[in-house]
Amino acid sequence: MGDHEVVRVVSDAWRSVLDIExxxxxxxxxxxxxxSLTAVALVERIKTDLGIDIPLEVIFFDGRLxxxxxICVERLAARHVSVD
Amino acid sequence: MRAxxxxxxxxxxxxxxxxxxxxxxxAPWAAASVSDIVRAARGWCDVxxxxxxxxxxxxxxxxxxxxxxxxxxxxxxDDLTTxxxxxxxxGLTTFHDDELDVTDAARAEFGLPGAVPPLRWDKLVxxxxxxxxxxxxxxxxxxxxxxxxxxxxxxxxxxxxLKPRRGTSSVGISFVTDRARIEREIASRRNWDGLMYEQFIxxxxxxxxxxxxxxxxxxxxxxxxxxxxxxxVFDKLPISVAEHPRSLRPFDVRETGDVVPSRLPRxxxxxxxxxxxxxxxxxxxxxxxxxxxxxxxxxxxxIIEVNGRLGGxxxxxxxLLGGPDLVAADLSVALGRKPIFTGLPPGPYAxxxxxxxxxxxxxxxxxxxxxxxxxxxxxIGVDEVAHRGTxxxxxxxxxxxxxxxxxxxIAFDRSLAGIADGxxxxxxADGLADDPWLGLLRRRLHDDLSR
Numbered sequence: 303m304g305d306h307e308v309v310r311v312v313s314d315a316w317r318s319v320l321d322i323e324x325x326x327x328x329x330x331x332x333x334x335x336x337x338s339l340t341a342v343a344l345v346e347r348i349k350t351d352l353g354i355d356i357p358l359e360v361i362f363f364d365g366r367l368x369x370x371x372x373i374c375v376e377r378l379a380a381r382h383v384s385v386d
Numbered sequence: 387m388r389a390x391x392x393x394x395x396x397x398x399x400x401x402x403x404x405x406x407x408x409x410x411x412x413a414p415w416a417a418a419s420v421s422d423i424v425r426a427a428r429g430w431c432d433v434x435x436x437x438x439x440x441x442x443x444x445x446x447x448x449x450x451x452x453x454x455x456x457x458x459x460x461x462x463x464d465d466l467t468t469x470x471x472x473x474x475x476x477g478l479t480t481f482h483d484d485e486l487d488v489t490d491a492a493r494a495e496f497g498l499p500g501a502v503p504p505l506r507w508d509k510l511v512x513x514x515x516x517x518x519x520x521x522x523x524x525x526x527x528x529x530x531x532x533x534x535x536x537x538x539x540x541x542x543x544x545x546x547x548l549k550p551r552r553g554t555s556s557v558g559i560s561f562v563t564d565r566a567r568i569e570r571e572i573a574s575r576r577n578w579d580g581l582m583y584e585q586f587i588x589x590x591x592x593x594x595x596x597x598x599x600x601x602x603x604x605x606x607x608x609x610x611x612x613x614x615x616x617x618x619v620f621d622k623l624p625i626s627v628a629e630h631p632r633s634l635r636p637f638d639v640r641e642t643g644d645v646v647p648s649r650l651p652r653x654x655x656x657x658x659x660x661x662x663x664x665x666x667x668x669x670x671x672x673x674x675x676x677x678x679x680x681x682x683x684x685x686x687x688x689i690i691e692v693n694g695r696l697g698g699x700x701x702x703x704x705x706l707l708g709g710p711d712l713v714a715a716d717l718s719v720a721l722g723r724k725p726i727f728t729g730l731p732p733g734p735y736a737x738x739x740x741x742x743x744x745x746x747x748x749x750x751x752x753x754x755x756x757x758x759x760x761x762x763x764x765x766i767g768v769d770e771v772a773h774r775g776t777x778x779x780x781x782x783x784x785x786x787x788x789x790x791x792x793x794x795x796i797a798f799d800r801s802l803a804g805i806a807d808g809x810x811x812x813x814x815a816d817g818l819a820d821d822p823w824l825g826l827l828r829r830r831l832h833d834d835l836s837r
Contacts, residue, residue: 321756321768335756335767338420342451358454362421363428 305375308352312371315347331365341365354378406431408477408717409459409470411489413441414448416482417677417696418713423481424455426713431721432456434473438463438488466492477720479674479695481713483507483554486694499611499673499722506669507694510551510582519668521661522689526584532572538583539568545586552580554693556625557782559639561586570637587690590683592621594649598802598830600624602690603648605662605678606700608715609671610724616659617710618730619648620700623739626823628746640742640783644699645798646707647730654682661687675716699738706736706766706791735798737790741809742783743772744821750774751815754786762808764790764801778816785813796835803831 303311313326319340320331331341341361348356348370354377360370410423412435418426420435427433434457442449442460452458461469470478470492478498480489486507493501505511509526516522527538529548539546545563548571553559562568562583592599600622608615623643630638650658662678669692677697679690701712709730718725743750756768767789772781781787790805792798806828810818818824 321771322760323757332421332425333767335769337769338448338451341421342447358451362424362455 303352303378305371308374308378309371311351312348312374313367315344315351316367316370319344319347326367328366328368331361331367331370336361336365344370348374352378354381406721407434407473407475408432408479408720409434409436409473409475410717411436411438411466411478411480411482411485412452413437413482413485414445416480416485417698418481418701418716420448420452420455422701422713423717426711427717431717433717434459434475436461436466436469436473438466438485464488467495470496470498477717477722479716479720481696481716483552483693483695490694498720500720502670502674502694506692508551509549509553509691512669512692513582513584516665516668516689519664521664521668523685524585524587524688526582529578529581529583531578532575534578534581535562535568535571535583542583542585546583547586548581548583550580551582554698556639556641560637561627561639567637587681587688588683588685590681592649593651593654593682594621596621596649596834598623598827598834599645599649601683602679602681603650603658604644604697604700605658605680606697606704606712607662607666607671607676607678608712608719608725608727609666609674609676610719611672611722614663614666614671615727616662617712617715617727618646618700618704619650619655619658620697620703621645621648621650624823624827626742626744628742628744630745630747638746638783640740640746642741643737643739644697644703645735645737646703647735649795650682654687657687658682661689665689665692673719673722675712675719702789703736703738704730706789707731707734733794735792735795737798737802738787739790739802739805739809740770740784740787741806741813741818741824743778743785743813744817744823746778746783748778750776750778752785752813753815754812758812759786759788759808762788762801763804764792764798765805766791785809785816785818799831799835803828803835806831 320334345358356373360373408431435452436459438461440463459469466488478493513526525542529535529538548562549559590601602622604620605616606618608617626640626642628638658680675696677693681688681690696712707730710727715725750772753774756771759768765788770787772785790801792801810824
């Protein structure tokens with residue numbers, strides 16, 4: 303899966319969990335209206351859509367979309383390497 | 387002690403220093419969420435979240451989520467002392483009204499900062515303590531039966547307020563204005579436990595002249611060992627009162643919003659802060675954050691109540707303005723440390739708006755998504771929306787709960803007017819377009835803007 307596809311999947315998950323529309327700005331998850339429970343929902347949605355686990359702490363301590371995408375790309379790459 | 391995480395057990399087992407440890411007695415819908423607490427503590431103290439057993443059983447998902455982030459302990463329902471003793475905490479706090487008594491009891495037991503004499507958050511006891519110290523003029527009496535209401539109204543006069551001795555957000559309040567209201571309460575009320583009747587503080591108007599602001603404010607205070615630091619004052623949107631004579635709950639009072647910074651003129655602000663200081667001194671408040679509500683009436687400033695924890699929307703709204711982090715300040719004073727404050731940057735305004743349904747019963751008719759509300763002017767966050775087909779009670783009769791920001795006063799006020807108009811249209815199927823309370827708020831907002 304290419305990086306652009308990861309951005310699309312994570313962005314869709316972000317919008318769905320937060321029930322927001324349109325372009326996602328650089329604000330972090332909590333600034334956009336997220337809370338502890340929606341953070342858990344996002345982690346679960348990413349697991350469903352991408353098959354990877356990301357730590358909840360990532361969203362709590364640096365919850366920008368770019369950071370979450372970066373973690374997802376890294377974990378997907380690591381999974382790909384381990385499968386190989 | 388139950389359900390310690392493995393990390394906590396290892397800490398104690400090997401005797402290694404655990405850093406500065408502060409316990410937070412938590413439950414859902416506290417003034418600070420798990421994310422607020424965890425982020426406020428990061429880098430300088432270790433948080434241990436304590437849940438009473440009844441809370442842990444009811445919200446297992448919350449416990450599981452919390453365990454992935456911090457140390458968690460589950461304690462007995464009525465007594466935290468065993469848990470606190472085993473956890474080697476240097477401080478203890480809570481952001482939830484329901485957890486105040488057990489938290490304060492544990493603070494007192496272990497000599498932790500912030501302990502107060504018992505029953506300080508019982509509003510009747512509070513009135514008595516404040517009156518004894520000359521910090522309030524309102525008289526109050528306990529009500530445990532219809533006879534008590536009758537005799538209380540006779541002794542203290544009407545109008546008066548019948549309300550729970552413990553409670554938040556004006557829930558459970560009734561205004562007793564005449565004989566007919568007394569009879570309605572007696573006919574409809576099923577539970578008379580833990581009530582009080584107090585004299586009604588005469589209504590006033592916001593000293594700024596803003597017709598759409600309520601006649602009461604709140605003061606957010608961080609008290610260390612010697613000083614009460616009044617960090618911010620919040621204005622309020624007017625309360626909404628619904629009457630349903632044939633309902634089991636014929637009278638329903640709801641708070642509707644907060645605005646910061648306050649528009650109180652300097653003399654009124656000074657008076658408000660002086661009254662708040664006197665009240666906090668009378669109650670013996672030290673080493674904690676408190677939320678004091680005061681009425682601005684023709685007779686002067688009067689205490690409505692003092693809450694021994696952070697106010698519900700305070701931390702979020704101050705954060706929006708780039709103001710002081712009161713969650714971090716709360717953790718700090720709980721540890722007996724004096725926090726360092728930043729002031730509020732001048733210019734921007736922030737608000738929380740939670741307009742109630744005019745009919746406090748039945749199901750939601752309007753189909754409104756968060757995305758629609760986010761399109762309203764100045765809305766920067768939507769925390770809650772009542773969904774079509776669900777009971778209105780599911781959101782405590784709130785249509786939505788949203789955050790508003792304006793980079794100056796006029797921008798904020800214009801946004802608020804647009805939001806009020808927008809909510810009236812979005813929830814028209816639930817009667818908001820014809821709601822007298824919302825209609826009056828809208829008219830006053832537009833009138834003030836046109837001046």
